[in-house]
Amino acid sequence: MSVNLQKAEPIPASARAAIEEMLQSGDLFRYTAKENAPVTLLEQEFAEMMGSRFALAVASCSAALFLTLQALDLKPNAKVIIPGFTFAAVPSAVVHANCQPVLVEVGDNFRMDMADFEAKLTDEIGAVIVSHMRGHTSDMDTILRLCADRNIPVIEDAAHSLGTTWNGQKIGTMGLVGCFSFQSYKLVNGGEGGILITDDEEIIAKTVIMSGAYENNWQKHGCDTNSFARFQNQVPLYNTRMNNLSATVIRPQLEHVPSRAENGLRNHDHLAARLNNHPSLHVPPPLPGEHRAPDSIQFLLNGMSDTQAQALMAISANAGLPIQIFGQHTENARVFWNWQFIKDLPELPQTRAMLMRACDLRLPASLSLSDVDLIGDAILASVDQARGEKAA
Numbered sequence: 001m002s003v004n005l006q007k008a009e010p011i012p013a014s015a016r017a018a019i020e021e022m023l024q025s026g027d028l029f030r031y032t033a034k035e036n037a038p039v040t041l042l043e044q045e046f047a048e049m050m051g052s053r054f055a056l057a058v059a060s061c062s063a064a065l066f067l068t069l070q071a072l073d074l075k076p077n078a079k080v081i082i083p084g085f086t087f088a089a090v091p092s093a094v095v096h097a098n099c100q101p102v103l104v105e106v107g108d109n110f111r112m113d114m115a116d117f118e119a120k121l122t123d124e125i126g127a128v129i130v131s132h133m134r135g136h137t138s139d140m141d142t143i144l145r146l147c148a149d150r151n152i153p154v155i156e157d158a159a160h161s162l163g164t165t166w167n168g169q170k171i172g173t174m175g176l177v178g179c180f181s182f183q184s185y186k187l188v189n190g191g192e193g194g195i196l197i198t199d200d201e202e203i204i205a206k207t208v209i210m211s212g213a214y215e216n217n218w219q220k221h222g223c224d225t226n227s228f229a230r231f232q233n234q235v236p237l238y239n240t241r242m243n244n245l246s247a248t249v250i251r252p253q254l255e256h257v258p259s260r261a262e263n264g265l266r267n268h269d270h271l272a273a274r275l276n277n278h279p280s281l282h283v284p285p286p287l288p289g290e291h292r293a294p295d296s297i298q299f300l301l302n303g304m305s306d307t308q309a310q311a312l313m314a315i316s317a318n319a320g321l322p323i324q325i326f327g328q329h330t331e332n333a334r335v336f337w338n339w340q341f342i343k344d345l346p347e348l349p350q351t352r353a354m355l356m357r358a359c360d361l362r363l364p365a366s367l368s369l370s371d372v373d374l375i376g377d378a379i380l381a382s383v384d385q386a387r388g389e390k391a392a
Helices: 014-025 038-050 061-071 089-096 114-120 140-150 201-212 217-221 244-275 306-318 349-355 369-387
Strands: 054-058 079-083 100-104 125-131 154-157 177-181 194-198 296-301 358-362
Touching: 014 244, 038 054, 038 194, 038 217, 038 244, 054 061, 054 201, 061 089, 061 154, 061 177, 061 194, 061 201, 079 089, 089 100, 089 125, 100 114, 114 140, 125 140, 140 154, 194 201, 201 217, 244 296, 244 369, 296 306, 306 369
Parallel strands: 079 100, 079 125, 125 154, 154 177
Antiparallel strands: 054 194, 177 194, 296 358
16 A cells, blocks of 8 residues: 555645744754743744643643643642543653543543543542543543532643544643643644643743743743742753744744644544444544534444454555554553553453453544555455454
């Protein structure tokens, strides 16, 4: 197959002159300029785009999650709910913040099981991280209601959900803090990088200083708040800043978010319709009120054995189609049983069963529908060939 699924979103030509000017100046540190450094402008533009009061650009979405947890002043070993299906960086951020991850079951629609979520939302829980894994939005109405009743803060890990809305509201703006990723395989390609948004003055003051705004550099963030001074020298510095070059690469892409989101959904739904016509494949539908902006597709194998699942990965790889089955792919960082750094790692039978049959395939927004049809042809042919394999 000739379609390149590893292709990242392109950097707009409009960024090149600004990049060249920055390379010539060597002015890469965000706090050198007195005002309007590229990172500062990115924060202002992203906050405006999302309709939030504040934004802080940092080294990664993981750093944004960690800083947020630190800013909450949770007790040592506080328990933080996360879904059992997410990237290993999410429980890692919880552990790094000296907290304990509490894993919630995830259903075969890739979203948190609300019955298990409510059962585990006890008085011991200090915070909830809703990880919209691969852009699949869990039931935010229920989550926010249950957490509000218990006064538990909600953090949105929206690394895969820039451009997604829930009943018309932008994902990442519904919790106390929303955290996003600019890693190359996300909707906006910064190579690496992340950003958090919030309307809370204390959260932004603490996270700005902890991110590495030493001495009085917090004054260059342009936030109209008096909260910063009282936290200076009172919170530790973790130096997770974003640099100006990354911001210069990212900023021109923000205007392309709506079109990339639209194209990503078009490609996803076109392929999903084809796969759902096959008896062995199922792409779960969105939840009511969820309008997605996917850059990948996940589908479940129905009635196929482990042998056939393993055969599918090998056959598709030979066809140039890198299908991964989360639970069948050794060392996959999105599989909870590989998170051996978690003390007393629980068993999640529902999540395990889903991961053993859940296929994952990148689907860049830049693909054409003819490209998507080639991918569909290759998937269907690979599945049919794999179904011919007999269990050992």
